[in-house]
Amino acid sequence: MGHRSPVTRKKLLAFLFVGFVAGLGLGFVFMGTLHAFIEIGASKHHHEGQSAAEQQALPAAVEQKGGTAATVVAAAGGASGWPTTGETVHIAYTSNGSPYTNYQNLVMYGTYKLAQKMPGGDKMVGFTRILHRTTHDALSPRVPTFLATPLHPECDAWCDYPVADRPNAIRQFLDAAVADPSMIKAPWLYMIETDFVFVGPFSMPPAESSAKSVAFPYGYIQPTYPTIEGVMRKLYPESEGPLEDIPPTGPSPTCMRMAEWLRIAPRYEQVTKQIEEDEEAKKALDWVREMYAFSVAAALEKIPLDMHEPPDSVTMIQPPADAGMGKAHLMHYTWGAVFNHPNGTKLWEFDKRFYTELEHEQQLPKIPPPPPFEEGWTLQDGLPVPRPLYDVIALMILTMNAGIDVIKAEGLA
């Protein structure tokens, strides 16, 4: 990020977050809380390094909890269950089976297959879509799928916050894996989302080592922000410790050992339920409340998470906020990108919200790539488009289209 000062980067992130929330809102009214979130983003003075949870890591408490988890694993997995040693990862993610997520899902699955063929790709040994829906959908025969019973059946067609069902769906998946450990192919479970692109393979240090689990630090998750203190204290009472314990993260991209997922899942579900039943909490935490629920659950369970911003993030980058892969292997396209000519003409644009219809899921159209690079372009917020940023976005579109080719070649489209 050497080409941008921290101030302009923050401005960009705040700007992009408007688009992010606008997209999530899909036409709903949210301006009041949006303002609060922009303030949160603008007030951020954090820096990477250790997360709050890491700084607060209490070896004694972890060992105590770890004993509980180990007992669970011995009963559920262990020698006769899922693997508990090694560097391999099992990838999972949730979906409600809407055309919007299914288009993204097929593209992502294609890029996963590409990354699997790269050197090191053999460490990605499991892949499960957790479908929270009343029935299987068109992707079920084509993508490895676990069907979870939805808390909100109306989300099959439409609902305003489908991710409220995510923690419960993950817990159902874990319960099923405890009953049938062969569902889990690796010691590490890596939760991702459908709007991710695999640019390279992923693996973890040996699970039997003391390596910490990995999560992503989100700039717009601010557990210590003063205006949400009251709400955060309902979720994480003073008796638990300072709010700084709560890592600014979410369930994805998050890679933890199975024992840690088993510990966190019931908490994550319970905190989500607590928020959904509390109008004040829902309003204050808004569209990212399920991410806050996960963050609070991680703090309550005292799970140490290794979190670094790009370029040190080993999980993802989020173009156009990040202009280089750094150590990451995934790209997350939650924000769109616009390239404008210096005269103001829009030259090119990509946004995931252009691909929401059943015909997109069924026909899997390719994404028009950007025109050849020229100096002087600007992004949607007026910031320049330096060559490295162009290259990252062009690579993302190229990879997505290559993923579409794989899906079609394998007859999965």
Ligand SMILES: *[C@@H]1O[C@H](CO)[C@@H](O)[C@H](O)[C@H]1NC(C)=O
């Ligand atoms: C701006 O530049 C583009 C690309 O060169 C060109 O196609 C367009 O006609 C120009 N528009 C104006 C208003 O000059």
